[in-house]
Amino acid sequence: MRDGRFLAVGDPDDLVATYGGTLDRTLADKVLLPGFVEAHCHKDTGGLWQYTYVGYEARTDPDGRSWPGCTTFDAVVERLREADRLLADPNEPLLAWGLDPIFWSGDRLDRRQLDAVSTTRRIFVAHSNMHLATVNSALMEAEGITPDTVAEGVPKDVSGWPLGELQEFPAMALAGAAFRSFFGRQRSDEAIHLFGKSARNVGVTTLTDLGTSNLLEEAIVSQWAGIVNHGFPTRVVMFHGAMQNGTVSDETCAAALVELRKQSTDHLRLGYLKLLLDGSIQGGTARLRWPGFHHGGPNGIWLIPPDQFADRLAPYHRAGLQVHTHANGDEAVDVLLDAVAEVQAAHPMPDHRHTVQHCQLTTPGQYRRIRALGMCANIFSNHAWFWGDQHISITVGPDRAARMNAARTALDLGVPLSIHSDSPVTPLDSLHVAWAAVNRLTPSGVVVGPDERITVAEALHAVTMGAAWQLRMEDEVGSISPRKFADLAILEADPFELDPVELRDIPVWGTMCGGVLHPAAGVGD
Amino acid sequence: MSTEPDRLPLTVIGGYLGAGKTTLLNGILAEPDGQRIAVLVNDFGDVDIDGRLLASVDGDVLTLANGCICCSMVDGFAETLETVRGFADRIDRVVVEVSGVGEPRKVARWAHLPGFTPDGVVVLVDPLSVRDRATDRYVGETVVNQVAGADLVVMSRSDVADKADLAGTEAWLSVMTDATVLQSPLPTAVLLGPGLRNLTAEDAPAPTSPPHDHVSISRHLDGPVTRKSIDAWIRARPGGVVRAKGLLKVDDRPDDRTVLQVCGSTTTVTVDGPWDGGAEAVVAIALPGTPRAALVKWLNLLG
Ligand SMILES: Nc1nc2c(ncn2[C@@H]2O[C@H](COP(=O)(O)OP(=O)(O)O)[C@@H](O)[C@H]2O)c(=O)[nH]1
Numbered sequence A: 001m002r003d004g005r006f007l008a009v010g011d012p013d014d015l016v017a018t019y020g021g022t023l024d025r026t027l028a029d030k031v032l033l034p035g036f037v038e039a040h041c042h043k044d045t046g047g048l049w050q051y052t053y054v055g056y057e058a059r060t061d062p063d064g065r066s067w068p069g070c071t072t073f074d075a076v077v078e079r080l081r082e083a084d085r086l087l088a089d090p091n092e093p094l095l096a097w098g099l100d101p102i103f104w105s106g107d108r109l110d111r112r113q114l115d116a117v118s119t120t121r122r123i124f125v126a127h128s129n130m131h132l133a134t135v136n137s138a139l140m141e142a143e144g145i146t147p148d149t150v151a152e153g154v155p156k157d158v159s160g161w162p163l164g165e166l167q168e169f170p171a172m173a174l175a176g177a178a179f180r181s182f183f184g185r186q187r188s189d190e191a192i193h194l195f196g197k198s199a200r201n202v203g204v205t206t207l208t209d210l211g212t213s214n215l216l217e218e219a220i221v222s223q224w225a226g227i228v229n230h231g232f233p234t235r236v237v238m239f240h241g242a243m244q245n246g247t248v249s250d251e252t253c254a255a256a257l258v259e260l261r262k263q264s265t266d267h268l269r270l271g272y273l274k275l276l277l278d279g280s281i282q283g284g285t286a287r288l289r290w291p292g293f294h295h296g297g298p299n300g301i302w303l304i305p306p307d308q309f310a311d312r313l314a315p316y317h318r319a320g321l322q323v324h325t326h327a328n329g330d331e332a333v334d335v336l337l338d339a340v341a342e343v344q345a346a347h348p349m350p351d352h353r354h355t356v357q358h359c360q361l362t363t364p365g366q367y368r369r370i371r372a373l374g375m376c377a378n379i380f381s382n383h384a385w386f387w388g389d390q391h392i393s394i395t396v397g398p399d400r401a402a403r404m405n406a407a408r409t410a411l412d413l414g415v416p417l418s419i420h421s422d423s424p425v426t427p428l429d430s431l432h433v434a435w436a437a438v439n440r441l442t443p444s445g446v447v448v449g450p451d452e453r454i455t456v457a458e459a460l461h462a463v464t465m466g467a468a469w470q471l472r473m474e475d476e477v478g479s480i481s482p483r484k485f486a487d488l489a490i491l492e493a494d495p496f497e498l499d500p501v502e503l504r505d506i507p508v509w510g511t512m513c514g515g516v517l518h519p520a521a522g523v524g525d
Numbered sequence B: 001m002s003t004e005p006d007r008l009p010l011t012v013i014g015g016y017l018g019a020g021k022t023t024l025l026n027g028i029l030a031e032p033d034g035q036r037i038a039v040l041v042n043d044f045g046d047v048d049i050d051g052r053l054l055a056s057v058d059g060d061v062l063t064l065a066n067g068c069i070c071c072s073m074v075d076g077f078a079e080t081l082e083t084v085r086g087f088a089d090r091i092d093r094v095v096v097e098v099s100g101v102g103e104p105r106k107v108a109r110w111a112h113l114p115g116f117t118p119d120g121v122v123v124l125v126d127p128l129s130v131r132d133r134a135t136d137r138y139v140g141e142t143v144v145n146q147v148a149g150a151d152l153v154v155m156s157r158s159d160v161a162d163k164a165d166l167a168g169t170e171a172w173l174s175v176m177t178d179a180t181v182l183q184s185p186l187p188t189a190v191l192l193g194p195g196l197r198n199l200t201a202e203d204a205p206a207p208t209s210p211p212h213d214h215v216s217i218s219r220h221l222d223g224p225v226t227r228k229s230i231d232a233w234i235r236a237r238p239g240g241v242v243r244a245k246g247l248l249k250v251d252d253r254p255d256d257r258t259v260l261q262v263c264g265s266t267t268t269v270t271v272d273g274p275w276d277g278g279a280e281a282v283v284a285i286a287l288p289g290t291p292r293a294a295l296v297k298w299l300n301l302l303g
């Protein structure tokens, strides 16, 4: 290694003989893989840890502290009481996240349980899907949430008092300052640092932020540059979300991104674009082809009108920018593929690598077209574990669930493949993402769609070289190769020697990024 | 005697691409009918603001010479509404334009934030194409949901559509929605609701733009109204009434401000806070040709 890159790769004695230098045995008992590349996650991954975690599953925070799951109301209350005691300022709202009432068979947390934590401090608990929150009476009183509140999404008890649950953003916003603080603090410097720490703990050396920041704002770019270019533990690839154009046209936005790309450094990559077509499958908002949702609910929503999509895409395509598009449902993928075909016919662009993000219900026929159009697929493999049972019984039914997130099909048809966590939607953890694609296990123990499993080698390729290709960084990261950045995921066990079902359990020692070691939290203490 | 409204009425305007939302908003900004209106749009490309009419530009906020402002929703709803609330002393109401694939009824939920009060969901349709759109494989449900969630549906292009198109679309709409169906052009007070300041003027009829012969009437009230008379008033609404608004005290909530509101097919009665000492009054606007006597009789039901 020299200057943060691999100078040469081979037999240690030969290398020392040829290039000089010394043999560093620090990691001699570790297993070194190329640093993982997470090609679809969000910066909120770190920021949420500024608040108290009350989720059902045990989680480890970026600083290495493990938080047991809160599996009962009492556990939630106890966790919040502890957090309440630690907050010095009585006027500071207590913010928490991760609540998942889906596991509590019908019982829902309401203001009464939260009042047991504090009758004076405002408490705001966001649910794991981020579309709901539960608040206490002190908050309701401070913000004027009363029986007279007629807003939709504010359920009430028999006496007409709001229960404290706020459903969907317009209702959550009634929580006023606590709501603004919850989302506002996601933009703090601390949130960025926590993001980097989370990555280091799981072997990720290249992170992405898939369009949650408005990169046309100079202040946001300089905040990230100020942090990421100075000893940050990972590289970060930032996407502009073009839903947030606001005052500028797509042409202007494309030109601005081409300019912004010039500010890229080894650590911070700019000039990437994200568009959104539909919603999510678990939220019932994805756009599905016939026969729609298994639960019979209405088809989902469009975030960009289908007949405008090609026009939205074209300016970026013409500017030579790669466009990543969120498309969960198969109907959304149809619209995306038609649009890419249209812009390609008008302005052929070799090697554009426009990427379908999520592609959860993408069919074999669509993968053939993805290949033919020169596109890439980034599949949301973690769904098998996090919602697999619900997909079988509720959202799309057993048949389509078995064909969801069809990594095997994509690979067999020659589609450039990556797999992702969409963290914080599911936890940032590339070994878990790979494990889910390899095993397709659900929590109830079902293997959902065994034919779509891929091998350990294929899955590890997808979270390294596959992802690097989709970020146009294939010559810089994704493998241990001469002249690439010296980025490593440093593991305590060899994934190729274990039972594939143990892949996610491999302890991570930490990472090396640009030749600098970053031990995971707790390692070496 | 005048009351500054402490909550800005918020009207949501929706409708599929090309339905005529931008045209309508530009019309409102050109003829705001004496109201200072804040228009919230996804991007400024939508509104055609003549440079000469611009008084100032400040980031995402354009201020026009006539006192109206135009804001982009670049930061999302919660933050944009927070910004707009900061202008409450220099605007009278807010209009939000929803994207062509958005659901205006869902967007209207934001109008319950402190500082705002909902003032109707208006959905535009193009009488020449809406029935085809409603069966489109991609956007059919979206168009159907937009129309179903409206309080007031406005058919644009009534100048170019022939009678058969208009009648056919109107018949189709009557199956698809409970909303009141009208044709453009319409005065701002019908589209967005009467200005609250009109309520506090002496018993003079609230003004509407001259080319429109909509019937407008207002009335002061004195002392609490009974809950029973409000129920009777709701049931007795005469045909032709499109908009009404009342601020009053009710006998069972004498210390609070009760708000009556009619927008198209929808009537709501809400309490928006303690009584602030202003006038108790009610105003109604009805379609051209509605007998004034029927309206007087109706408002008199409020005791
Ligand atoms: N003749 C006529 N044309 C209209 C009317 N309303 C809208 N248009 C035209 O229809 C097209 C689409 O209207 P626009 O307001 O941009 O629709 P939006 O997509 O809903 O904002 C434009 O060319 C308008 O000039 C109308 O009432 N009459």
Ligand SMILES: [Zn+2]
Pocket: A040, A041, A042, A210, A422
């Ligand atoms: Zn995402």
